[in-house]
Amino acid sequence: MAEVDFMSVLHKSTPRDYLARVNDPEYPKAKAAEQAKKFSEDYWDGDRRICYGGYHYLKGRWEKVARAMAEHYPLPTKPKILDIGCGKGFLLYDFLKVIPDAEIYGIDISDYAIANSKPEIRDRLQIGNAISLPWRDNTFDLVISITTLHNLHAYDLDLALREMERVGKQHKYLCLESYRNEQEKANLLYWQVTCEAFNTPEEWQWWFKHTNYNGDYSYIYFE
Template sequence: MAYIDFIGSLHNATKRDYISRVISDDKAECAAIAKQYDYDYWDGERKFGYGGYHYDGRWKSVAEKMVEYYGLKSGQRILDVGCGMAHLLYEFSQVVPGIEVKGIDISDYALKHAKEEIRDSLQYGKAQEIPFEDNFFDLVISLTTLHNLKVFDLKRAVQEIERVSKGNSYIMVESFRNDREEVNMLYWQLTCASYYSVDEWEWLYKEWGYTGDYSFIFFE
């Protein structure tokens, strides 16, 4: 199990007004709408989520880094748990022609509006009940998804990722290293159910038998 950051620079490129998030609207109401993971979360106003989730090529560099790090080749299989509109999976398919990509998500809206070129490779599925057999994928990834699960489902999801992977996996979640980042995270997040510091996440991974790689995004 190793810490490696593929996402931090992409995350930090967005500027966030944490205070405005909690005083400009009814945060609880916005969170309730966001957790439906429907139009408002993806393509509605920013207060409900992404504020418009459109393909712009930003995930290509992430795919390239992962391909190099994991030595991915044509004919191998990748699963994205919580794939959303699958922009990263699309980039994998472009960076490594012939690689097999699969994605699962609980958002029907995201699946219906996913990148058209790989839409047929996506399906509805829960992280805690991954619908594939043991040791099926050469790489399993999950980005900004597992922190949305309560601890009992979170444990199952981490163990499911371990189960369907041949050995390589990568989980990235929101976390914090100090009080300021914890407060900013609570101000900004809309869908989180698991709020853990870095050392707590690392302890949970070891406790649940996770052997893959991991990283975090922070709200500095």
């Protein structure tokens, strides 16, 4: 288990106006969150004040993340890779550019995301929940979950971390929203629209120990 940063290169490239998110007259934070938590069209491709404002594939954006992971983890030939909370499958699609013989799988709670995923890999993605993964123990050579599990309440977070550990072999990577001080805590509360698990890094470490999660991890902060 180690803290490995694959995601800050993407996270820090997005400008954020925290107060505007909270105080928008048409989509104040509470209204935006209510819509976003349906994980439907508004979340992915609706108004930017709700969430992504159009979640489209950008060439090269996720490829650098996939390449960094492929270079970091000593994966076997034809590795089986699972993305929990895969969304529209952009990371998995770019994994095939880096590891063309990879056997990819993705699961997401959003039927809209799966229906609007990359057509080339849509048959490798399925609707499902992180708390009950439909695969046997030790199925995957690499299991990934990026900015997904912190959207779960504590009782489901417990199950999801255990499931991630169960289906993976040696290599797992988890990215979570977190905060280190009151400013980052306030920014996280202002900006997030789906997060349910608000934990400091120390609290996340407690969760890892509690659920026997032994994979790698990193945090993103709203500075």
